[in-house]
Structure formats: structure tokens, C-alpha cells
Amino acid sequence: MIGAGIAKGMAVTLRNFVGSYLEEDRLTTVQYPEERNPLPENYRNFPILIFDGNDPHAGLRCVACKICEKECPPQCIYITKSEDKKPDYMGKPQFYPAVFDIDISVCMSCQICVEVCPFEAIKMDKEFELSKRERFNALLERKEQLAKSNEYYHHIHPVEAAQVDKNLAEAAAAAEAKKKAAAAATTAKASSVGDAVSVPGKPAASPTAQSLGSTSSPGVSPPAAN
Amino acid sequence: MSATSSQELEQAPPRMSSRLEGELMEVSLGPQHPSTHGVFRMNVALEGEIVRKLKPVFGYLHRNHEQIGESAGYLQAMPYTDRLDYFCSMTNNWAYALSVEKLAGIEVPERAEYLRIILAELTRLQNHTSLLGFLLSDMGAWGTPLMYAFREREKILDLFESLSGARMMCDYMRFGGCRVDANDDWIAGAKKIVDLFPKFLDEFEDLILQNEIVIARTQHVGKLSPELAISAGITGPMLRASGVNYDIRKIDKYGFYPRFKFRVPLGDHGDTYDRLMMRALEMRESLSILQQAFAQIQPGPVMNPKVKIRAFKPPVGEAYGRIEAPKGELGFYLISDGSANPYRYRVRPPSFINLTILEDMCLGHTVADVMVILGSIDIVMGEVDR
Ligand code: SF4
Ligand code: SF4
Numbered sequence: 001m002i003g004a005g006i007a008k009g010m011a012v013t014l015r016n017f018v019g020s021y022l023e024e025d026r027l028t029t030v031q032y033p034e035e036r037n038p039l040p041e042n043y044r045n046f047p048i049l050i051f052d053g054n055d056p057h058a059g060l061r062c063v064a065c066k067i068c069e070k071e072c073p074p075q076c077i078y079i080t081k082s083e084d085k086k087p088d089y090m091g092k093p094q095f096y097p098a099v100f101d102i103d104i105s106v107c108m109s110c111q112i113c114v115e116v117c118p119f120e121a122i123k124m125d126k127e128f129e130l131s132k133r134e135r136f137n138a139l140l141e142r143k144e145q146l147a148k149s150n151e152y153y154h155h156i157h158p159v160e161a162a163q164v165d166k167n168l169a170e171a172a173a174a175a176e177a178k179k180k181a182a183a184a185a186t187t188a189k190a191s192s193v194g195d196a197v198s199v200p201g202k203p204a205a206s207p208t209a210q211s212l213g214s215t216s217s218p219g220v221s222p223p224a225a226n
Numbered sequence: 227m228s229a230t231s232s233q234e235l236e237q238a239p240p241r242m243s244s245r246l247e248g249e250l251m252e253v254s255l256g257p258q259h260p261s262t263h264g265v266f267r268m269n270v271a272l273e274g275e276i277v278r279k280l281k282p283v284f285g286y287l288h289r290n291h292e293q294i295g296e297s298a299g300y301l302q303a304m305p306y307t308d309r310l311d312y313f314c315s316m317t318n319n320w321a322y323a324l325s326v327e328k329l330a331g332i333e334v335p336e337r338a339e340y341l342r343i344i345l346a347e348l349t350r351l352q353n354h355t356s357l358l359g360f361l362l363s364d365m366g367a368w369g370t371p372l373m374y375a376f377r378e379r380e381k382i383l384d385l386f387e388s389l390s391g392a393r394m395m396c397d398y399m400r401f402g403g404c405r406v407d408a409n410d411d412w413i414a415g416a417k418k419i420v421d422l423f424p425k426f427l428d429e430f431e432d433l434i435l436q437n438e439i440v441i442a443r444t445q446h447v448g449k450l451s452p453e454l455a456i457s458a459g460i461t462g463p464m465l466r467a468s469g470v471n472y473d474i475r476k477i478d479k480y481g482f483y484p485r486f487k488f489r490v491p492l493g494d495h496g497d498t499y500d501r502l503m504m505r506a507l508e509m510r511e512s513l514s515i516l517q518q519a520f521a522q523i524q525p526g527p528v529m530n531p532k533v534k535i536r537a538f539k540p541p542v543g544e545a546y547g548r549i550e551a552p553k554g555e556l557g558f559y560l561i562s563d564g565s566a567n568p569y570r571y572r573v574r575p576p577s578f579i580n581l582t583i584l585e586d587m588c589l590g591h592t593v594a595d596v597m598v599i600l601g602s603i604d605i606v607m608g609e610v611d612r
Contacts, residue, residue, distance in 0.1 A: 005436030012433040013370060025422075028377050040388035042406065071536065073302035110305035110397050115405075116536050124391070 041159055044111055044124035046104045046141070048148040056147040057096075058086065061121035064097040068113035068122055076106035077113065097143060104130070105139040120164050126156045250278055255596070257286050263360070263600065264607030268584075275592045280585040284578075284610050291612035295571030300326055300401070300538050303571065307558075308395040310573065311609040313353050316345040316386065317551040319399035324480060325547025325558040326401045330540035332533055337526040338403035339482045344416065344519045345386075345398070346481075346549070347512040351423065352382040353552035354463075354505040354512075355430075357604050361502060362434060364601035365443050371433060378426050381419050388412060401538065402530030413520065420516045427509060435506065444499035448587040448599035451496060458583045462554025462576050464603060467504040468496035474550035481549075485522070486515050501602040539566050553577055553604050573612060577605040 019026040030037055051059035064081040078101040085093035113122050125148070132138035154161040256267040265286035271279035291310065295303040307322045308315035320342050327334060334342075359375030383393040389408055390398040398405055408416075434440050450460070452468045465472055473490045475483045491507035493500030542564045548557035554576025561570040580603050588596045 002438055005438050005441070009433045009437050012429050015429075016374065026377075028380065040384075040391075042388060042391045044391035067536070071299075071302070073298050073305055108305055109392065109395065111391065111405075112301065112305065 039126050041157060043126050044109055045128050046107055046109060046125050046130075047102055047113055047122050047146070048125045048153075049100065049143065049146045050121055050123055050150055050153050051147050052150050054149070056144070056149075059149075060096055060147060061088075061119050062097050062100065063088070063094045063119055063121070064100075065118070067116050067118065071116045072107075072113055073110060074106050074108055076103040077101070078103075100143040100146060102141045102146060103139065104141055120168060123153055123157070123160075249273065253593075255593075257283075263605055266605070266607055266610070268596065268600075270588075270593065270596065272593065275594075277588050277591055277593065277596055280588050280596070282581060282584050284581075284607070287607045287611035289612070292571050292573060295573075296568055299566045300540070300568065301535060303568075304400070305395070305397040308397055309608055310575065310612060311551070311553065311556075311577065311606045312394055313356065313606055314349045314552050315394055315396045316342075316349045316398060317549060317556060319396065320346055320481075321547060321549045321551065321556045322558050323399045323401050324549060325545050325560050326540065328547045329543060329545035329560050329562055330401065330538075332402045333530055334403055335527045335530060336482075337407070337524060338528040338530075340519055340523040341404050341408055341528060342399065343481055343483070343486070344516060344523070345389075347516050347519070348382050348385065348416070348420075350512045350552040351509055351516075352379040353604075354509050355379050357505055357601075358430065358434070358502065361598065361601040362440070364597045365440065367434075371430070374426075374430065374433070378423070385412070385416050385419065388415075400529065400533070400535070402533035404528045407528045413523065416516075417520050420513055420520070423513055424510075427506065427513075431506060435503070440502075441499065443595070443598055444502055444602075445497055446495075447498045447591060447595050448602065449495065449497045450583065450587055454583070454586060455496070458586075459579050460554070460583060462550070462552070462580065462604075463504040463508060464501060464554065464580050466490065467493035467500040469493055474548060474555055478548065480547075486518050488515050498598055498602045505604075537566060539564060544570075548574065551576055553606070553609075554580055573609075575609040575612065577603075577607075577609040578612075581605050581610055 016026055021027070050061050051057075052061065053059040064079055066079050066081070069075075069077040069079045078099065079097050080099035082096045082098040086096050088094045109124070111124055114124055150161070150165075153164075250271040250273050252269060252271050254267060254269055257265040267283040267286070269279075269281040269283060270277050289309075291306060294306055298306070304319060304322060307318040310318050326332070355375045356372075356379050359372035362371040363369065386396050386398075387393045389406065389412055390396040450464070450468050452470050455465050455468045456470060460468075461472065461474075469492050471490060471492055474480070475488075476490060488511045491504055491511065493504055540562045542562055544559070544561040546557055546559045548555050550556075555574065556576055557574035559570070559572040559574065560568045563569040584600065584603065587599050591599065
């Protein structure tokens, strides 16, 4: 019968229309910005730099090794290595980035910088409301804007951050054990400063093994450092 | 008065370009036409409403993908593959990872293979769902079917987001596995969506497949003979709608597909209706593959620990890896000279090659049919132009 198929389709439309008032899974829109869907744990947007403790300069984990600058596919990271060295969390002198800029108008949120960083220094942010009134400088994020505390990192990626802290603590412990074995006399002052967080002066593992470890997520145990 | 003027018009010398001699009217459809699926232009020569000539014009979205692939490293090209066919970034990732794995002889852990199949089939589901919605909106059913399709697609994209961090630009696979593991919650969530999907499919089929208008607009429209399809290199659902049994999942047996039981639907007539049905039937098969995958997947590592992420240098050689992407055969051809960049990086895009047949399918049909035929090819301009 001509028209039966159309009538059937109309019945579906009617069912959906009425259903959108009654059923949860037919009413899927959310009134943003008043209502928001929670972001998933793994959500990623633009990179941030992590620092430990309270001082963004002293605690910055980044040692300006420039690996991420080299590996970034659209080449949107600009790093200038410092002239001098600053003591890192373990008290070991390290270079730090004098300039660390990310052009977020070029960044494509691919997370490769996070995967290759051997020092767990760069992570992905979840902030997505980033509209700016200015087209040029406002989209170039400086070191000061990029630096975020480890607490913030724990806040946005709780599971991943806990895993990273565990990795770092393990690496620190391994480094310390090594040191102890080498020279028992010098171990006293190298005891860790933070309670949950302690950053090794040098990664115990080779950069490759570490970078693989940094890609781990809930549910994966990091590959053994060799 | 009006009679004389129309007579005058008839006798007036032709004002069209000399090439068309005034018998045909040349119309440019696109690149901003709302139903041309992205920045795509068709120059059609019309006789009344009938298409007599059709010239596809593309290249508006060209962004040098292959050259970028050659100048960036192997890993660096991975996020760019997301941007080829931005509906199916997971399958793009897989095709690229597969060819690099072939090139360098990398093994993939079992769980990663299962995850890849799950993600590829979910991608197929969401691609075909949104294709049906777009096709209907090309036919003039504005909004409603497309919104129903997008509602379901969004559930799958939410799954992708919670796994990979982004809805569409997933950048999820790596050579030798997948970037992160899926936890049990994710698998349970995916299973729930797959369990509920047949309900939506039933409803969607009720909505469109028996609709007299859809039937009138699609049956015997844009017929593609199997011979022409084969000689033009058409792949994917479009080829199978013409009745050619060619599914790379069955032929190449890549990944763990030989472990799965599924059928390959085939069409009889090769018209637009068959292509539409083909998508609906393929989704049913994808659902059965997904259910089997959820039953078989075991915990384990998802990444081959031997693979170096940084400074990845495959041995000298060449490789062509291809998979059955939702739109057809997606292949990456790589030549390595042993350095960190591929010497040659070539994409074999299904959308582009399926599009080459457009003129043959459209000749003799009306302008309105051209839109429907174009919609049934299933193109994404990001992949056509690269
Ligand atoms: S790879 Fe890590 S430590 Fe090195 S420069 Fe980049 S953020 Fe800093
Ligand atoms: S996320 Fe990707 S594009 Fe953005 S800075 Fe990191 S490596 Fe570069």
C-alpha cells in the first residue's frame, strides 16, 4: 500500500518526539554553558608544564632537553635553554628553559610531546574554553601560563597523575639505592624533600623506556626500567 | 504580449558559452553548496534538468598531506592521518600503523589487536550511521534522520573520547600497539552501546527503508555495473553493492579478522538503494563482530615494549599496508631509506578513487539525483584532497 512506509516512518518520528520528554536516552542535549557533561579522565587539549611544590620556577620539572621541541609534528614549541643551572627538586643542578612557548593556534593536541618527554614534565590540560580577543600574542602561551602545579595535574587527571608520581618515586628510590650502594656517606642529604612527590635528578631509566612508561594509563603497569 | 516575447527568446541567438552551443546550461554546484559534502565542486552541463556532462573539481582542501608525511618522521605522521578522513580517524591510524609494522616487522600484542578491531568496527558503525543521515538529508529529509543518526554517533564518539582523549582526532594507535589501554569500565560501556545499537537500527530502518519517497528516489538511480566498478578500482561498500564479493577483511586476513565469524553483504543492482542497504546490513555484521570481540578479549599488554617511540628508524625497504576502512580500501605505501623520515609516503584513499566514477553514474539523471548519488558514494573531502 502506498503510504504505509511513510506512515511507519512518521510513527518513529512521533515516538522520538514524545520520547524526548520522557526517556533519558532520547533527550541527549545539554544546555551548555549552564550544564556541562563531565570530561573523561583521558581528555586532552593543550600541553601544560608541571612543577612540584609551590614555586613555578624552582619546581619546574622541565630541564630544557628540547626533545619535545624536536618531536612536535607541527613544530609549535619554542625552547631556549638557560645559561645557568638551577637546582632541581633533588638538589642536582640542571638547566631550565629560559623561554618555553607553545603556539596553541598551531598545536594539534596530538600528545606526542607528552609521550616523548623523559622527565614527566609536560602533560595535557583539560581546559578548553580558551577563546581570546587577540589573534597573535594571546595564542602564544608563555612559560608562565603553561606552568601548572602538580596538584592541578592531580585534579585534572587523578589516575594518570598517581601513576606518574608512583613512577617518579620508584625512579627516585632506585637512584637513591644506587647512590647508597656507591657511597654510603653521601646519602644523608639526598633524602627526598616532598612527601608524595620526589623527582630524581636524572631519570633512572633510559629516555626511551621512560617515554614508553609515560604513555601508561589506568590499567597498565609501566614497562620495567632497564 | 507574453507569447511574442517567448517567441523572441526562442529566436534569440544562444547566449551560452560557445562550447556548449546554447543547448546545455553549465551550472557550478559547489564548492559552497550545502549538500556537496565539503568543499567539492561539480561542473554540470544540463539539458533541462538532465545531466549531460559532469566534471568533478577538487583540490580545495589540499594540504600537502603526503609531503608532510615525508618531511615529518614516522611517528609525527600519525596525528596527521586523523585528518584524512576525519570521520574515521581510528581506521586511518590502523592502516598507517599496519604499513609501518609491515615495514619494520613489528609484532602487535593480542589485546591491542582486539582493541583495534573493536575500534575499527565502532568506527564503521558511526561512519555508516552518519552516512545514512546525510544521504537522507541530501534527499530532502532535512534534519530529523540526521539528528537521530548523530545522536547515536555521538555515543560512539564519547567512547573514543574517553579512551583516546579526543572525539575525532583520536591519534590512538602506535606502531606495535595502542597508546593506552582500555579499562574494564570502558569495555563495559562499549558493550552497553553495542547492545543497544540494534534497537536504534531497527528504528532507523523503519524510518527510512520502506519509505516510498526514499525508494522512488534511490531505486534505479546511479547504477554502477560490476565491470565498471572493478575496472575503476572502486572498493568498499560501493563495490559490494554492485555484487562483487571483495572485502579486505576476508581477503587479506589482517589483524585477527580470521578469528571472527561474519558475512559480507552483497547487492544485486548496484543502484543507490543497494548502496544504502549495504550500509545498514554492514552495521549488523559489525555489531556481531563487536559482540564476538567483547567475548574474546583478554587482559594483557597493549604495546610492544621493544618498539622505540623516539627516533624510530625502520630498515630499508617498502611496504603497502591496507585495511577495509568504512569507505573502502585505505592503504599506505611507504618506502624507507633507513632514515627517520619515509622516502615516499603515499596514501591510497578510498573516497578519492570512488569519486572518480561519479560522472558515469550521474549521466542521464536529474540534478536532484546527482546529490543523492554523490551522497551514496560516501566521500570526505579531507581524504579526497589530502
Ligand atoms: S621533553 Fe620534557 S624536559 Fe625536555 S624540554 Fe620538553 S618538556 Fe622539557
Ligand atoms: S600536543 Fe602535539 S602539537 Fe601540541 S605541542 Fe605537543 S607535540 Fe606539539
